[in-house]
Amino acid sequence: QSVLTQPPSVSAAPGQKVTISCSGSSSNIGKNYVSWLQQFPGTAPKLVIHDAYKRPSGIPDRFSGSKSGTSATLVITGLQTGDEADYYCGTWDSTLSAYVFGSGTKVTVL
Amino acid sequence: EVQVVESGGGLVQPGGSLRLSCAASGFTFATYSMSWVRLAPGKGLEWVSGISANAGSTYYAGSVKGRFTISRDNSKNTLYLQMDSLRVDDTAVYYCAKDKCDNCYGWFDPWGQGTLVTVSS
Numbered sequence: 001q002s003v004l005t006q007p008p009s010v011s012a013a014p015g016q017k018v019t020i021s022c023s024g025s026s027s028n029i030g031k032n033y034v035s036w037l038q039q040f041p042g043t044a045p046k047l048v049i050h051d052a053y054k055r056p057s058g059i060p061d062r063f064s065g066s067k068s069g070t071s072a073t074l075v076i077t078g079l080q081t082g083d084e085a086d087y088y089c090g091t092w093d094s095t096l097s098a099y100v101f102g103s104g105t106k107v108t109v110l
Numbered sequence: 111e112v113q114v115v116e117s118g119g120g121l122v123q124p125g126g127s128l129r130l131s132c133a134a135s136g137f138t139f140a141t142y143s144m145s146w147v148r149l150a151p152g153k154g155l156e157w158v159s160g161i162s163a164n165a166g167s168t169y170y171a172g173s174v175k176g177r178f179t180i181s182r183d184n185s186k187n188t189l190y191l192q193m194d195s196l197r198v199d200d201t202a203v204y205y206c207a208k209d210k211c212d213n214c215y216g217w218f219d220p221w222g223q224g225t226l227v228t229v230s231s
Contacts (some may be wrong), residue, residue, distance in 0.1 A: 002154065035217035037155070044205060044224055045147075045155065050217040088155050092215040097169055099145065099157035099215050 003028060004089055004102035011108040016079050020105045022072040022089035028100055032092045034072040036065055039086045039104075048087075049074060081109045112136040112220055114189075114206045119225030126196050130225060132189040132206030140164075140184040143209035145218060146191050148202035148227075158204070159191065163212040174200075196229045203227075 005023040012018045022034065036049035047056050049065035052072060062078045072091075076083055089102040118130040132144070145160040159180040160169045168180050179192040189206055203226050207218035 033216050037218075039149075039155075044221040045207075045218075046221070047217060047219040050210070050219070056219065086154075090155070090157075090217070096172075098171055099160065099169075101147075101155040101157060104154040 002103040003093060003096070003100040004091070006087075006089060006102035006105045008103070009106045009108060011110050012079050013110045014079055014081065017075060017077045018079060018107055020074040020076075020087055020089075020107070022074070022102050024070050024072075024091065024100075026070055027095035028070075028091050028093040029067065029072055030070040031094060034065070034067055034089055034091045036063075036072075036074045037088045037090065039088065045088070076107065079107075079109055083107055084109050112208070114208060114220060114222040116204065116206045116222040116225040119204065119227045121228045121230065122196055123231050124196060124198055124229055126229070127192070127194045128196065128227060130191040130193070130204055130206075130227070132191075132222060134187045134189065134206075134208070137208065139182075139187040141212060143211070143213050143215060144182060144189045145207050145209060145215070146180065146189075147205045147207055147218070147221075148200075149205070149224070150199070150202040153202075156202075160209070160215055161189070167213060169215075193227070196227075198229050201227060201229045 033051045037045040039045045052067040146158040203224040210216040
């Protein structure tokens, strides 16, 4: 069972919005920055959000992140078929002295 | 171009050993922490281990502690993962990833293409 909790799946029609939640605790999200990764089957993970809300160069502004207390959120607006992938949140856990990932959320474009 | 490339994966029997390597280029390797992360079939990402820039600090997931050893050779810009006492549930694609800075474990970028480790009799 993952330390960070994500919904197994979310879906929406093209052009719509999806929201992915990531729930943790005071030892991880509550005191450390969150990153979000996108992974297509058979390929390496790709960083889409770091430090809770910052986008790396090349990531469209359709991707946005936020954090409040012990939870973080990834929002994808203007959903495209090319956004269909697995998305993971991750952060350092100060109690475990280990990096932890959420269980992953599969985004489906209807 | 900042790049990391893994190698060394393969088929090994339960109880066996394997050493993975990760060759880094395009950045000052000796000034960044590095990590190994794995993706098992049908499962999610699992952080395996991390090492500070000067190798003075190492961290492990509970599932591999005592069996895996992370190390690095800054003169060769290379990260390693020595895996001993391998179990069937260690079967996964293993990724190498660069940390945002030294000993911060904030976020990982870039990631390598991964190397497949299969533990089976």
